[in-house]
Amino acid sequence: MTGNGNARKVVGLSPTRNQSFFGRDIVSVRQFSRDDLIYITQIADEMRALVHRVGATDLLKGHILANLFYEPSTRTSSSFIAAMQRLGGSVIPIHGVQYSSVSKGESLPDTIRTLECYADVIVLRHPEVGASEVAARYATKPIISAGDGVGEHPTQALLDLYTIYSELGALDGLHVAMVGDLKNGRTVHSLARLLRSYDIRMTFVAPEILRLPDALRQEVADAGRPVAETERVEDVIADADVIYVTRVQKERFEDLREYEAVKTYYEITPELMARAKSKMALMHPLPRVGEIHYDVDDDPRAAYFRQVENGLYIRMALLAAVLGKA
């Protein structure tokens, strides 16, 4: 049991590994220091080189990942599977919980306690904020959050950070603009928190009903980071080093008329990109549903599919780290 969801778990390996990751849960970006971020991105660099050189390794041979998704996913679920397989391990995929005993009413704690009888690490996506921390309290094996409702998506934030550094060669000194559904977008919540560790200026671009939650904006400001808000992407397009665009999250709206009113609020077009810096990164956690025009995809600044690829290397790094093999 972990108590706070971040204590060391039983993974049957030497305790002389990186203390921040070995046997730990990954449930919030709040748990990472700047040194942790350097550590995990350096391993991701090694994973990238390994995949390019030989494709796969047997580093995690004999280890099993339970991939438990209560919400739809393409990138997070597939990249964790690919990561485990490229490291020589195996996966128990549970991606349609309607076909599992969850549909019979089995609770999250019982599901977790069952899966950890078979697996060494559990990846969990769940619609409720805090579900990963609940799972971590019951599990003796590491829990890695793959997103909990409108709460956090810590592994996405790590790959976003890695992408910004890969694209621009720096983090300190940047102006990062986050655009779209900042109220419901868990990727934005995690990334804004993570970027507090750097000398980064943030501008939050959203219509009134999709503004970043006040408490999170205050967290960023309390860390001494300059924050600004606007409804217009035109206000930031020429100055931002990173434009991080997000989808309006239809599934989080109780009143679909509100969704209809804002669903096409932003669209990044080639005309808009013509006003952006020549060296900048246009990012999106994906899926997109109209926020970035397909004609932008060939722009060298469009980083969103490189961002997807980086997710593989970051998740390989995380699996190796929590299992003490990094």
Ligand code: CP
């Ligand atoms: N970025 C992301 O979380 O994508 P999926 O929902 O496809 O996993």
